[in-house]
Amino acid sequence: MTNSAMEGGQAIIRCLENEGVEYIFGYSGGSVIPIFDALVTTETKIKFILVRHEQGATHMADGYARATGKPAVVLVTSGPGATNTLTGIMTAHIDSVPMIVLSGQSVSWMLGKDAFQEADIFGMAMPVVKHSYLLRSSNEIPRTIREAFHIATTGRPGPVLIDIPKDISAGSCTADLHAEMDLPGYKLDASVDNGTILEIAEALAKSKRPLILAGHGAMISGAEESLKAFAEKAQIPVTNTLLAKGVFPETHELALGMLGMHGTAYANKAICECDLLLNIGSRFDDRILGKPELFCADATIIHIDIDNAEIGKMIQPQITCVADAKLALDELIPHVPVIDTAAWRKHLDSYKVKYPLKFKRKGSLKMQHIIDEFYKLSEGKACVATDVGQHQMWAAQFYKCDRRHNWLSSGGAGTMGFGLPACIGAAFGRPDDLHVCFVGDGGFQMTFFELATAALHKLPIKIVVLNNHYLGMVRQWQELFYEDRTSGVDLEGNPDFVKLAESFGIKGFNLRRPGDVKRVLQNALDYNDGPCLVNCEVEKTDNVFPMIPAGAAIEDMLIEPPKRKLEKPTGST
Amino acid sequence: MPNTDKPTHTLSVYVSNKPGALARIAQVFARRGFNIESLVVSAAVDGHFSRMTITCSGDPEGLDQIIKQMMKLVDVLHCIDHTFDKSVMKEMGLIKIAVDTGSRSEALQIAEHFGCKTVDLTPESMILQVVGDPAKIDALEEMIQKFKIIEFVRTGKVVMSRGQDIT
Numbered sequence: 001m002t003n004s005a006m007e008g009g010q011a012i013i014r015c016l017e018n019e020g021v022e023y024i025f026g027y028s029g030g031s032v033i034p035i036f037d038a039l040v041t042t043e044t045k046i047k048f049i050l051v052r053h054e055q056g057a058t059h060m061a062d063g064y065a066r067a068t069g070k071p072a073v074v075l076v077t078s079g080p081g082a083t084n085t086l087t088g089i090m091t092a093h094i095d096s097v098p099m100i101v102l103s104g105q106s107v108s109w110m111l112g113k114d115a116f117q118e119a120d121i122f123g124m125a126m127p128v129v130k131h132s133y134l135l136r137s138s139n140e141i142p143r144t145i146r147e148a149f150h151i152a153t154t155g156r157p158g159p160v161l162i163d164i165p166k167d168i169s170a171g172s173c174t175a176d177l178h179a180e181m182d183l184p185g186y187k188l189d190a191s192v193d194n195g196t197i198l199e200i201a202e203a204l205a206k207s208k209r210p211l212i213l214a215g216h217g218a219m220i221s222g223a224e225e226s227l228k229a230f231a232e233k234a235q236i237p238v239t240n241t242l243l244a245k246g247v248f249p250e251t252h253e254l255a256l257g258m259l260g261m262h263g264t265a266y267a268n269k270a271i272c273e274c275d276l277l278l279n280i281g282s283r284f285d286d287r288i289l290g291k292p293e294l295f296c297a298d299a300t301i302i303h304i305d306i307d308n309a310e311i312g313k314m315i316q317p318q319i320t321c322v323a324d325a326k327l328a329l330d331e332l333i334p335h336v337p338v339i340d341t342a343a344w345r346k347h348l349d350s351y352k353v354k355y356p357l358k359f360k361r362k363g364s365l366k367m368q369h370i371i372d373e374f375y376k377l378s379e380g381k382a383c384v385a386t387d388v389g390q391h392q393m394w395a396a397q398f399y400k401c402d403r404r405h406n407w408l409s410s411g412g413a414g415t416m417g418f419g420l421p422a423c424i425g426a427a428f429g430r431p432d433d434l435h436v437c438f439v440g441d442g443g444f445q446m447t448f449f450e451l452a453t454a455a456l457h458k459l460p461i462k463i464v465v466l467n468n469h470y471l472g473m474v475r476q477w478q479e480l481f482y483e484d485r486t487s488g489v490d491l492e493g494n495p496d497f498v499k500l501a502e503s504f505g506i507k508g509f510n511l512r513r514p515g516d517v518k519r520v521l522q523n524a525l526d527y528n529d530g531p532c533l534v535n536c537e538v539e540k541t542d543n544v545f546p547m548i549p550a551g552a553a554i555e556d557m558l559i560e561p562p563k564r565k566l567e568k569p570t571g572s573t
Numbered sequence: 574m575p576n577t578d579k580p581t582h583t584l585s586v587y588v589s590n591k592p593g594a595l596a597r598i599a600q601v602f603a604r605r606g607f608n609i610e611s612l613v614v615s616a617a618v619d620g621h622f623s624r625m626t627i628t629c630s631g632d633p634e635g636l637d638q639i640i641k642q643m644m645k646l647v648d649v650l651h652c653i654d655h656t657f658d659k660s661v662m663k664e665m666g667l668i669k670i671a672v673d674t675g676s677r678s679e680a681l682q683i684a685e686h687f688g689c690k691t692v693d694l695t696p697e698s699m700i701l702q703v704v705g706d707p708a709k710i711d712a713l714e715e716m717i718q719k720f721k722i723i724e725f726v727r728t729g730k731v732v733m734s735r736g737q738d739i740t
Contacts, residue, residue: 122593127600131647134592151647184622185589185650309641 004174008138009038011173012102012164015145016046018177021073023064023428025049025057029077030117031104034169036075049428049457052449054081056421058088059447061099063422066408067383068429069222071098071152078104079117082163083124087415089159090128094412095243096216098157100148101125105165108136122163130158138171143179150181155188156307157220192323192331199319201335203276203300209344210236211274213259213288216243216411217281217306219404223247223326227280230329235341237348239267241282243411246401251380256348257400260288262393265355265546265559270348272554276300281325283307284314285412286571287550294553304328355546355559357397364539365514367391367466371398371438373517374464377525382434382462383426384408387419387443390472393544395438414573417446420463424450427459434525435460441467441494451504451531458530463506464521465497465533468540476543481568497535507532579630581610583662585732585740586625586643587650590616594623594648601642607631611729622650624740626731653740655732660740665728666710667692669700671721680720687713698723 061072106115259267303317359368423437498508551571693700
C-alpha cells in the first residue's frame with residue numbers, strides 16, 4: 001500500500017505519532033527546517049520542547065526514558081548540532097537507555113564535500129549507538145523509524161541515530177507509513193532454557209550463603225515484582241547496583257543497598273563472604289568488581305543477562321543464562337526451594353549494626369544531612385536525578401529507593417551535567433510526581449542553561465545544588481592518594497546560584513546552617529509555582545566512605561578515613 | 574605486545590549489505606586491539622547480503638568477546654570461527670619478478686611446480702598468478718626470492734565450509 005505523497009518531514013512526524021511519541025526534545029537549524037515545518041503543517045499533537053543546547057536535549061530525553069520506561073526522541077540539526085549530542089548518546093548507550101536521535105544533514109549530493117554544517121555524525125556516533133542510519137531516500141523513512149524504535153526498545157535497549165539529509169526530509173515520500181521492518185541480522189532470543197533454570201535452582205539449594213546482585217537489566221525488564229517474590233520465597237539477601245536502585249525496595253529487610261566502590265559496607269562484606277552470587281542483569285562493572293580476579297573467588301557465580309556479550313566479559317561465571325531477567329525469574333520461582341539463610345542473614349544484620357551509613361549533623365553543613373532530610377520530608381517518594389561525583393554517591397547511599405524508575409543517574413558514563421536536564425525530562429514524562437535534582441556546583445554549571453527550559457514550562461522540580469566550591473570527588477582522590485596535592489579542582493569564581501536562578505524567574509533559597517536544613521527544604525517542597533533552587537553551602541573537604549580504591553580488592557574497603565598513607569589506585573577510575 | 578606472538582584466526586561473517594556495516598565490524602576489532610591481517614568482502618548469492626572472510630591475530634580469549642560483539646551488531650547475521658575446522662581456505666597471489674632471457678626458464682620451472690599461470694610476460698619481467706592455501710603462497714614467495722620481486726599482491730584468504738556446514 002502506498003500513501004498519497006507527503007513531504008519527508010511530514011512522514012517523519014506521522015511515523016513518530018504511530019510510535020506513540022509525546023515529546024521531542026531538540027534544537028532547530030538549517031538542515032532540519034523541513035522537519036520543523038512539518039511539526040506545524042501536520043498539526044501534530046507531539047509537543048516540541050526547545051532546549052538551550054543539544055546536549056541538554058539528549059539528557060532530557062534520557063531522563064524522560066529512564067523515568068517512564070518509554071523511548072524518547074531528540075531532534076537536532078547537522079554539524080555542531082549533531083556533534084553536541086554525542087555525550088548524551090554515549091551516556092544513554094552505556095546505561096542501556098532507549099533513545100531515538102534524529103539529526104539533520106546537508107543535502108545528499110554535498111556529503112563528503114565539506115558543505116556548511118556538514119559533519120559525519122553517522123561515522124562519529126558509530127561506537128556509541130546500538131544502531132544508526134543515514135537515509136538515502138525519502139521512501140526509507142517509515143521503515144527506518146519503525147526499525148529504530150524496535151531496536152532501541154527491545155533486547156538490551158540503547159540509542160539509535162537517524163541522520164537525515166535535507167533533500168530527504170524535503171523530498172516526497174510515498175511509502176506505506178506502516179512499512180515492514182527488514183532486520184534479518186537482529187536476533188532477539190529472550191526465551192529461557194529450562195535445563196539452565198533447574199541447574200540454577202539446584203545450585204541455590206546447595207548454597208548456605210546466597211546473595212542476589214540486582215542490576216539495571218532487572219529494572220529494564222520490569223522484574224521488580226518477580227525479584228521480590230523470588231527473594232522472599234528463597235530468603236536470599238539482595239544488593240543492587242547504582243542503576244538498579246529501586247528494583248528491589250532498599251528498605252526491605254532482605255535489602256543490603258548498593259554495593260561497589262562507595263556502596264554500603266554490609267553489601268560489600270556480603271560479596272566477600274557469600275558462597276553463591278546470583279547476578280541478575282548487571283554487567284559486572286569495574287566499580288563493583290574492585291580486583292576482578294579476587295571478586296567472589298570462592299563463590300559459585302551465576303550470571304543472567306539478556307546480552308550474550310556480557311557473559312564472560314569481566315567475570316567467568318559457573319552457570320550462565322542468556323535471557324530476559326523477568327522471564328528467567330518467573331521460571332525460577334517455582335523451582336527455587338526455601339533456603340535456610342537465617343544464620344547468614346543474622347550475620348549480615350550484625351554488619352548493618354556495626355557499619356551503618358553515618359554522618360555528623362552538627363558542625364559544618366554536610367551533603368549527607370541535606371539528602372537524608374530530603375528523603376525523610378519527601379517520604380522517599382521523589383523521582384531523584386543526580387549529577388556525578390560525591391553528591392551522587394551520597395544520594396545513592398541516603399536516598400533509599402523503593403520503586404523503579406525513581407532513580408536517574410549517569411552510571412557507566414559518569415557524565416557531569418546530566419542531572420538537571422535529566423530531571424527536566426523526567427518531569428515532562430511524569431508531571432504529577434515530585435522531582436528532585438541533586439547536583440554539585442561543578443556539574444550544575446555544565447548544563448544550567450536548561451533552567452530556562454524548566455522555567456518556561458513551570459516544571460515543579462526541586463534543584464538542590466550541593467555547593468562545596470570544589471570538584472569534590474577528584475579532590476578526595478588527590479587528598480587520599482596524591483598527598484593532598486589538589487590540582488584543577490578548585491571552582492573559584494562560582495556565580496551566586498540564587499541570583500542566577502532568579503534571573504531565570506526561578507525561586508531561589510540559600511541554605512548555610514545545619515539547623516536550617518529541615519525548614520529550608522520544607523519551604524522548597526511547599527513552593528508550588530514552578531521550579532525552585534536551593535543553594536546549599538556545604539563542607540568543602542568532606543570525603544565519601546565507605547570507599548574501595550579503584551582496582552583494589554573489596555576486602556581492602558575503607559569504611560572510615562584511613563590513618564595511613566595510601567598507594568595510588570591501580571584501577572582506572 | 575606484537576601480534577606475531579598471537580595465533581591467527583579465520584572468521585567468516587555474513588552481513589546485511591548496508592552502508593557502514595564494514596566500519597562497524599572494523600571498530601570492534603580496533604577497540605579490542607586486534608590486528609586484521611586480511612579482509613575479503615564480496616556480495617553473497619542473495620545481493621542483500623555480503624560475505625566477509627577476516628584473518629586476524631590476537632589473544633584467543635579476546636576473540637570470543639569480539640565474535641559476541643560482532644553478533645550483537647544489527648547488520649551481522651552470523652559470525653563463525655573457522656580456525657580449527659577443516660574448511661576450504663584459498664588465496665590468490667600475483668608476483669611480478671624481474672627476469673631476462675638468462676633467468677626466465679628457471680623461473681618458469683618454479684612456476685610450473687607451484688601450478689602458477691604466467692599472466693604477463695615482457696623482456697624484463699613476468700607476472701605469475703598462484704592460487705592455493707596461504708602456506709603454498711608463502712612457499713612460492715620463498716622460492717622465488719632468488720629473483721628480484723618487483724611487486725607482490727595477495728588477495729587475502731577466502732573460506733568455505735565443507736559439505737552441509739554453513740560458512
